[in-house]
Amino acid sequence: MAGWIIILISLGYLGLLFVLAHFMDKRARVGKHLIKYKWVYALGIPVYCTAWTYYGSVGNAVNDGWEFLTIYIGPLLTMPLWWIVMRKMIRICEVQRISTLPDLISLRYGKSLTISVLSSVLIVLGIIPYISIQLKSITNSYEILAYGAYQDSNMANLFLNDTAFYLSVILALFIILFVFRSIETTDKHFGMMGAIAIDSVVKLVAFIAVGVYVTYVLFNGFGDIFSQIDKETLGKFEHLPESSGIEWFFMLLLSMSAIMLLPRQFQVTVAENTNENHLKTAIWVFPLYLLLINIFVVPIAMGGKLLLPASIDPDSYVLAIPLMSNKEGLALFTFIGGFSAATGMIIVSTISLALILSNNVIVPVILKSLEGRNIYSSLPLRSRRLAVFGILILAYLYYKFIADRFPLASIGLISFAAIIQFAPAVLGALFWKDANKQGAMSGLIIGFVVWGYTLVIPTVIEVGLLPESLMHDGPFGIGWLRPESLFGSSLPFIAHGTLWSLFFNTLAFFAASIFTEQSGKERNQAELYVDIYQYSTKSAEKLVWKGEMVYQDLVKLAENLLGKDRMAEAIDNYRQRYGETHQDGVVDAKFVNYTERLLSGAVGSASAHLLISSMAKEDEIELKDVIVLLKETSETARLNEELQYKSSQLRRQADELEEANERLKNLDKEKDDFISTVTHEMRTPLTAIKAFVEIIQDNPEIEEQERSRFLGTINDEIDRMTRLINQVLDMEKLESGATTIASTTISPYQILNDSIKSLEHLILSKEIKLNQQFGDDVNSVEITGDEDRLKQVFINLISNAIKYASEEQPFITIQCETDQSALIISITDNGRGIKKENMTRIFEKFFQARDQTRKKPKGTGLGLSISKKIIELHKGTIEVTSEWQKGSTFIIRLPTSSYIQAIEEEYEQNFNSR
């Protein structure tokens, strides 16, 4: 494929990415994210998958079987710990306005400039090789696509005739234009995150496209590939080699620390986080992404081995297979996928390294040389931009002179081994209050020395920069100091280097922390870090600072760096939260700490501390100062907890009172309803009686027949009133317990029959079809109860059934059956039924009278309430089932005498046997 086409398409892709990044950034700044930021955030984390993943995993799989997976299983395993570790880091960085790993470490260990510079230099040294392999992968893949094979590394091509050089310049410009525009390092880079998320999607889709092509077009699925591969290669995938357990373990450790501590991972996961809850999405999306991008690694590796000549480098299989099949479009797409994997990594790593170098090395060094003179916002910005070019040129030179001679994976792993050296200091900072500066420094220095000796020196020897005798005989002929076999140990290269460097690092960290004193300043920060959730909202109050500083000096310093508007806004915020900023022109510790945190957001904690120290007459903080503050803090915390508890108690009591009040209101309303209903029910007959009496009184000449009819109506109305009064009294007695039911042995079946007989004439007169279904043994069932009361219930229910039965083809079914414990009587009509929403209210007093949705029927509305009460007094239950417009069924369950007797006997036996 013509080189200019590849370059044009790559530039087009980068251009499109820049435009999208700009657009996404613009939208996000006005709060209108193109897609929810939690997804952008979750897809930003796969920046972890670089060209190493894209090309190197396949090469690694061909050579070492499943071992390539350790780089992804490690991060997968850390996912459950993210909520504990990463969330804490995010919170600390948010509160302390930290944006880089060296800032996180140096601030915790007494704002130490030494630690800040040391860790920054070590990180840059560890990561430059990693960036260089991205340049290598882009150049290699370009050469394969353009020329069909790698070109010899030619030093004559250095700089102006080299694609990698131009790429470095373009990426540097992108970072300067899109990222380093504002001085605030804690500002979120939405555009950059958007671009990285797009990169993640592109590289995933491209890799899967090649995978599907190899697995399902060139072969017939996974099984087909495995069936065709030679035994030796298959053996690497059938089981884990016995000796590889140790290497596997150390590789997991390396990748576990890498996912949390690599500068680019710190940048996207911690510095670019806008909401801790976004972690919850990333925690499952990221491992899913890793799973998808790894599914086709082995098929591509095996497919390449089966289809390509042995001379082809396995790192290039991903591209070589589509090229071999003359699928130029797929090859180009695959190239773009690899290109996006590499550029994404280069962009984010360069940003984070530039921030680290600028904040922790360049700016502090310049500040020292300025000796207290003011600095302006242009200084940190320029130093960052300078660092971007510096880093990319260093990476380019490393690629040209060293990285080009090694496989992608081995250089990547050396970088990982460098990053794990930060693990003791970082974990100690987050979880161990006694960890101190001496411990962190000793651990880092010793760890990196051993890392350099066991992992970097062998690489340098291989390149020919050091004599080979050092490798074989050890320094000065001391065999047990051989770089690849320290103390005579025989381990795989990476496991060996990681084991010894981490061992000495951890040992030095703990030993120095235990045997040396912690300063007051360190203790102060230790408390803030370890207990960050306790202090996160009020950290400025919880920092001890002793000294004297003039308000105007401090404000001027901050204004020079942050701008007048930003500082005025910050001072306003401070006043709203804490009150006055100074007294008699002198600021207090709280305002100094507040301003220092603001400055940290712009120039990093080390430079911010230097700036403050250069202007203030600072006194040494003693441990006792911190202890006094801690006591106050813990006392305040305890009081706060007590207050919270008491407030929750009060809230609970208030809720209970409200509930009781609500109940009383309901009862009051029920009483009002009851009175209103009863009086309303009585007023109707009274009005009728009064009217008829007046007619009779005013018309003495009225005919006898007419008079007799009126008197009959008066009598009916009086009966109705009497019935109502009787039922109200009855209900009241039943509810108050004033009425007791007789306890005689009765036959409900007999009572039911009598009730039916007494209503027979009514049933006949309404031409209702009566269906009686009585079980065989129901006539022998007896219960203990009150015959009259039960009859009252049965008559009430049957009368209701008659009243509500359908006017066309009315029928009523009365069933009576028994189970071992009770007699079950059900009365069914085919009337209009009860609406679902009224089912629970049907037994309420006067429900039918209150129900305004239907035509008012005859009756008092107390019948069902009284029936329910009577059945309950017989230890029975009554319930209703109904279907609207189809009828209702009332079911009564009355426990039999024999059942009650059996229960009582059983209870008595149990009681006596105790």
Next chain:
Amino acid sequence: MQGVTVDFFYIDNMKSKRKMTLVAVFVLFFMLLNTPFLSIPDGMIGGLPALMLYIGACWVILIAVMAYFFTNRNRHKN
């Protein structure tokens, strides 16, 4: 004051229980995806390496556990 102690102990206990669960999940899968457990799958199952199926299953289960743990809001309030 007894009530105060018990109440806060309960809250702290719940938070630490969540953390313990996460740590336990980490330890379990760290063991499952290391030797000697990784040495157990051997040979081929249905034309595919047993080791691949084993690692794939562990991977999918861990994703499912994490998704369940962190998408269930009531379970994970802090």
